[in-house]
Amino acid sequence: MAKTDWKAEAKTLKKKLSKLKAKDAAPAKPAKMVSPLAPAGFPALPVIGGVEYAAVEAGVRYSNRKDVMLIRLAPGTAVAGVFTRSSTRAACVLDCQAKLAGKVDAAAGAAIVVNSGNSNAFTGAVGVEAVEAVTGAVAKALDLPASRVFSSSTGVIGEPLPYEKITAKIPDLVKDLREDGIEMAARAMMTTDTFAKGASAVVHGDGGEIRIAGIAKGSGMIAPDMATMLVYIFTDAKISAVNLQKMLSRQVDDTFNAITVDSDTSTSDALILAATGQSPAAEIALRSRVAKDFEAALKAVMLDLAHQVVRDGEGATKFVEVKVTGAASPEDAHRVAMAIANSPLVKTAIAGQDPNWGRVVMAVGKSGAQADRDKLTIRFGDVLVAEKGWRSPDYSEEKAAAYMQRDELVIAVDLGLGKAAKSVWTCDLTHRYIDINADYRS
Amino acid sequence: MAKTDWKAEAKTLKKKLSKLKAKDAAPAKPAKMVSPLAPAGFPALPVIGGVEYAAVEAGVRYSNRKDVMLIRLAPGTAVAGVFTRSSTRAACVLDCQAKLAGKVDAAAGAAIVVNSGNSNAFTGAVGVEAVEAVTGAVAKALDLPASRVFSSSTGVIGEPLPYEKITAKIPDLVKDLREDGIEMAARAMMTTDTFAKGASAVVHGDGGEIRIAGIAKGSGMIAPDMATMLVYIFTDAKISAVNLQKMLSRQVDDTFNAITVDSDTSTSDALILAATGQSPAAEIALRSRVAKDFEAALKAVMLDLAHQVVRDGEGATKFVEVKVTGAASPEDAHRVAMAIANSPLVKTAIAGQDPNWGRVVMAVGKSGAQADRDKLTIRFGDVLVAEKGWRSPDYSEEKAAAYMQRDELVIAVDLGLGKAAKSVWTCDLTHRYIDINADYRS
Structure with missing residues (x-):
């Protein structure tokens, strides 16, 4: 037997010990790492004629990163939007809603200005002043009516927005506007998002291609506040603002309103859709083949971005579709799907890779939707x-447990009552969610 | 310099390493410890004439502990009940509801039989058979009509209830019935509750004392399932079943329906209230002084038990009252209070001792209740x-942060709109909640 080299052994052990100690000392602090559910990278998005982007470091709250972005939309752009229904929504949301509801002169063009680091929510009269100052300054710099400048803010709540830091940078932003800057714009609005989110589609119009490109932020935290979601989608389609708004409103329920990370609704959620009309294709006529294709493509882009928001859900390790069929009405299907997707007990079971179908039954029961225990299929x-009304005789716990090891899961519930169906998408509830959100703000 | 004894050094390091490794390997397993919010001990509860308790080890799922309890109620006892509204409720709940809705012969007496370890929920036709077998066996042993035997089951979902284990023990239970066994009964229905819950009150009736004593279980987990809550309250009052049910139904909204641990509703929640009429006091007349006092005392017992359930909330370290005033309607007040109490972001902030009022604003906004941002006081x-609509000029973050260190907190929101007010009680959302519920069941 060879003699043991105790010195070498001690060295190795020392190394192991110091590694383990380091691991032990820093368990809870959430590292700034990319979500395990993130796509491989930011996608190549098409240039949309008539849309230019710029971003700067304004130091609203973060340092050493771009935190304000500006988007210029060419004259003739139709704008549509959907916003949070929160009764405590932020000043910029109320401002966007008022502007979109008012009489609009599309010929003037438009602009969008977004900052991260401060949500300007629950800031009273000074919040309104800040919105007026920022949108007014952009309007002046771009020679637009103020009624055509839309703004969003995302970040800490209840702190006055240091808007002079933003207005001071507007000349730089205007100078830097370029057609290929969409990824930079997506990055500038990130808070604790772990990746920038983009999606696109191309539709064959009459006489040419119609392009759609969109970006989103959500649902990270840093300050922390609630998970805010901001989405901007651009297209070169020729389409009236009225028809654009109709399509957007029709598709929002099955896309952005069908995702949930933690059941908490932001004060700042905003989605703006702008159509510049610069595609060579003819104007999209209502009920045409192109209208149908365009709306389907728009929905696909919206759903893709919505899924990316869930994939960046705080602490998420699983991407889950909850698919409800056989419901008495679409409302019931949605209600059951959301009850499952928002249940902390279902979400912790998913985190634990436990096929705990009893909790799914529980969530169906509490949803308030029409349901018959004895007609349920899961x-x-x-x-x-x-x-x-009972565990299937063929049920294999081993197979179910093996399935739960996957990153992407489908929980399907058939209520056996009618023909309505709805899906929602969610993520699991993990220790990292607690780490991120139980941290003191300072 | 002394020569290093590398062998001894290696030994010491090895020991340290193995200790650290062991610590690292078993961090998440929740220890069976008493909640930090538990009362000092089980309270001394008064004997209620006409109520006897027994408990046995039947081995339904647990070993080395009592897991089935029986309560005999003397002839003349009026029984009232409230139950979960889940559409997937358990067979025993449906059975209790049917029995209480039917024509009742109070002169016959009644009984309650409860097991822990298996909830007999979502067990189809065999679940119904199990309820019939257990209640039937108790009826036979106590010479009662089966329609006067109420049962509850709490524990794992979807597993057939091994009811023969229960029926085999009924002779032992009947033999052991005694008036001073209420704490034993409370312990037999615990699952992962960390303490047994009891409360009592005494009312001065016309001609003598009227006593009330109650026990509850919730909201621990072991198997795990959803947090089931079972409550049994006894009184020696002389009162009709109709009036008893009226009082119970009136008080349940502000007591048990005003608590939430994690927003998930059980398939098995049940509250049974039994009045034996054995107090020397005269029958409680509607709208009398005694009726008023009795209902107030009943509410106090219900609220005390409800609070104990929250204090035993999974992973709880804070007991929180959310107090909403100035609402346009009681429904709105309740809706806002529940939106705050159920918000994962509010609950994680409380766990982190962070006075994160922005999240309270967010929860008000998402509640769906009428609210005006600029009239809110928090x-x-x-x-x-x-x-x-903004942070108070006098706000002191230091003072608020110091307040959040306490075990018991009040979050008060005045909506500034009307006169309606409601409180709900909840706990924080901690890593232990994840530990308890993300554990695989086996």
């Missing part, structure tokens, strides 16, 4: 779990 | 945080 992916 | 205890 599947985890392809694994039939329960049917006719 | 207080953490005595600390005025926000008023008139």
Whole structure:
């Protein structure tokens, strides 16, 4: 037997010990790492004629990163929007809503200005002043009516927005506007997002291509506040503002209103859709083949961005579709799907990779929707779990447990009552969610 | 310099390493400890004439502990009940509801039989059989009509209840019935509750004392399932079943329906209130002074038990009252209070001892209740945080942060719109909640 080299052994052990100690000392602090559910990278997005982007470091709250972005929309751009229904929504949201509801002169062009680091929410009269100052300064610099400048703010709540830091940078922003700057704009509005989110589509119009490109932020935290979601989608389609708004409103329920990270609704959620009309294709006529294709493509872009928001959900390790079929009405289907997707017990079971279908039954029961225990069918992916009011005789716990190890899961519930169906998308509830949100703000 | 004894050094390091490794390997397993919010001990509860308790080890799921309890109620006992509104409620709940809705012969007496370890929920036709077998066996042993035997089950979902284990023990239970066994009964229905819950009151009736004593279980987990809550309250009052039910139904909204641990509703929640009529006091007449006192005392017992359930909330370290005033309607007040109490972002902030009032504003906004941002007033205890749509000029972050260190907190929101007010009680959302619920069941 060879003699043990105790010195070498001690060295190795010392190294191991110091590694383990380091790991032990820093368990809870959330590292700034990319979500395990993130796509490989930011996608290549098409240039949309008539849309230019710029971003600067204004130091609103963060240092050493761009935190204000400006988007110029060419004259003739139609603008549509949907916003949070929160009764405590931020001043910039109220301002956008008022401007979109008013008489609009599309010929003038438009602009969007967004800052991260401060949400300008619950800031009373000074919040309104800040919105007027920022949008007024952009309007002046770009020679637009103030009624055509839309703004968003995302970040800490209840702190006055240091708007002079933003207005001081507007000349720089205007100078830097360029057609290929969409990724930079997406990055400037990130808070604790772990990746920038983009999606696109191309539709064959009459006489040419119609392009759609969109960016989103959500749902990270840093200050922390609630998970705010901001979405901007651009297209070169020729389409009236009225028709654009109709399509957007029709598709929002099955896309952005069908995702949930933690059931908490932001004061700042905003989605603006702008159509510049610069595609060579003819104007999109209502009920045409192109209108149908365009709306489908728009929905695909919206859904893609919505899914990316869930994939960046705080602490998320699983991307989950909750698919409800056989409901008495679409409202019931949505209600059941949301009850499952928002249940802390379902979400912690998913985090624990536990096929805990009893909690799914519980969530169906509490949803308030019409449901008959004895007609329920529950599947985890392809694994039939329960049917006719009880665990399926063919149920294999091993198969279900193996399925739950995946990153992407489908929980399917058939209520056995009608034909309505809805899906929602969510993520799991993990220790990192607590780490991120139980941290003191300072 | 002395020569290093590398062998001894390696040994010491090895020991340290193995200790640290062991610590690292078992961080998440929740220890079975008593909640830091638990009362000092089980209270001394008065004997209620006409109520006897027994408990046995039946081995339904747990070993080495009593897991089935029986309560006999003397002839003449009026029974009232409230139950979960879940559409997937358990067979025993449906059975209790049917029995209480039917024609009742109070002269016959009644009984309650409860097991822990298995909830007999979502168990289809065999679940119904199990309820019939257990209640039938108790009825036979106590010479009662089966329609006067009420049962509850709490524990794992979707597993057939091994009811023969229960029926085999009924002779032992009947033999052991005694008037001073209420704490034992409370312990037998615990699942992962960390303490047994009891409360009592005495009312001065016409001609003698009227006593009330109650026990509850919730909201621990072990198997795990959803947090089930079972409550049994006894009184020796002479009162009709109709009046008893009226009082119970009137008080349930402001007591048990005003608490939330995690927003998930059980399939098995049940509250049974039994009045034996054995007090020397005269029958309680409607709208009398005694009726008023009795209902107030009943409410106090219900609220005390409800608070104990929150104090035993999974992973709880803070007991929180959310107090909403100035609402346009009681429904709105309740809606706002529940939106705050159920918000994962509010609950994680409380866990982090962070006076994050922005999240309270967010929760008000998402509640769906009528609210005006500029009329909101928010207080953490005595600390005025926000008023008139913004942080109060007198707000002191230090004072608020110091307040949040306490175990018991009051978050008060005045909506400034009307006169309606409601309180709800909740706890914080901590890592232990994740530990308890993300654990695989096996």
